[in-house]
Amino acid sequence: MNVLFVDDHVACADICADIAEGMGHRTCVAYDGASALRRCSEEFFDLVLLDITLPDADGRDVCCELRGRERAQKARIIALTGHSDLKGSASMSDFDECIVKPITMQALQDLLLAQTSPV
Template structure:
């Protein structure tokens, strides 16, 4: 299984998603803000990143760009947002996929088990 990074300022959400990934056998890290996520992704190689785009300290799209320039540049990066309209206006073009909150167990399991 792969290394997964969950980034969300809502700690309960990040921790719940991380627990699902752990149960599926993944090696998991969690960041609760953009600065921590960027730092972690610059020090470790992640295979998959779930990235909230509405972080209090920085726009998640900027974090995505930073990750794309570092050790985890080949990671599959999934945007996580509560703003359904964002998927139609091209703001998620840097991401490989996206999820609209609330996220279902099926959605997260599908992305965690996808090749």
């Protein structure tokens, strides 16, 4: 599976990517909205884990823009946020799922396994 991690906390994005790579996934990281949009215009991703609070953009706007792009239309986009009040809110409707940070290593592994399991 090809996974994009988008988070302005460099260590968090890099660690998550390392965990996913250790599980056999192909990964990329972006540390802001513009980089995420650029990466998604260059290649297809099966899964995008997208932080809501980015230095240059609101992750909800980035998600909305990704949904309109051909290369990202089939991607599963999961919000990562430290704001528990956003989970389940109407403003999160473009996301497939919302996870409240911090995410544990086990929770990330479980999430990645669930994405690759046949339905």
